[in-house]
Amino acid sequence: MTNPSTLQWILRVAVAACFIGHGTFGVITKAAWVPYFAVWGIPEAWAWNLMPVIGVADILIAVLTVVRPVRAVVLYMVFWGFQTACLRPLAGQGIWELLERAGNYGVPLALLCLLGAGRSPADWFSARPAPPLTVARAAAIAWVLRATTALLLIGHGGFGVVMHKDWSAYAAVVGFDAAALRAHPLTPLAGWFECALGVLVLAWPTRSLLLFVFVWKLGTEALRPLAGEPIWEFLERGGSYGAPLALAWVRSWQSTAAGSASHGSAARRGDDEPVRLLVRDGYASDGTEVGTGERHAD
DSSP states (O other), rough: OOHHHHHHHHHHHHHHOOOHHHHHHHHHGGGGHHHHHTTTTHHHHHHHHHHHHHHHHHHHHHHHHHSSSOOEEEHHHHHHHHHEEEEEEEHOHHHHHHHHHHHHHHHHHHHHHHHOOOOOOOHHSSOOOOOOOHHHHHHHHHHHHHHHHHHHHHHHHHHHHHHHHHEEEEHHTTTHHHHHHHHHHHHHHHHHHHHHHHHHHOOOOOOOHHHHHHHHHHHHHHHHHHOOOOOHHHHHHHHHHHHHHHHHHHHHHHHHHHHHHHHHHHHHOOTTSSEEEEEETEETTOOOOOOOOOOOEE
């Protein structure tokens, strides 16, 4: 329970998928990025030259995060994901774009919470293992993922309800023709449905609901390559799948931890009995930071 490698791998893979997808678009260049460079006053000619540089950097840090996450790099991913998401409304594309890309910055933030802050400037650049997961740390991670999942659902729902984006190509993949969509517009309904899911996740994030959201996002975003878009569009949204899946894991862990604590209280034989803690990597087995080395303490 104190070594949540499953949760860390969910977050690492989700973050890497997002940055590899985004980085690939930089390497092959993407005309839709030009307005984002313009926000910073960068001319179009420079923008085309900078795209591959940014793309390679994104891919390299994604690979590093999969192989061995470094806290300073993950912190950079939080900043970079948030900055690139903010460029969309700044370029006139609407606030919903910022919300829908919450997975780009919320998931690396959850990974940083799991890894813990650096103890010193040098430690930020080390690959020190994550400390044991405590109830308090799990609660913080859960709230980050809860807000992230809710925002990306509400943001995507806003595409349909407010921005009236054309989703006809995706609807055609599942058998709806253009005439049927004109007679029975589904885009606003789908948008309201996703907004409702987002509110539910924020208010009542049950494990079954979160697993449904995970399958829903995985399925709906898979319509992009099926409709002829590059596979990188699907991969770039790794945070949209990783956030609900990771949150489902955390909620399950919290239930198990609560049950274990209750059982331990009932089975305790006396307050004066010594408690033995294993100390490893500077943390006791209850998650308390106590120093380095490995020893037993009464």
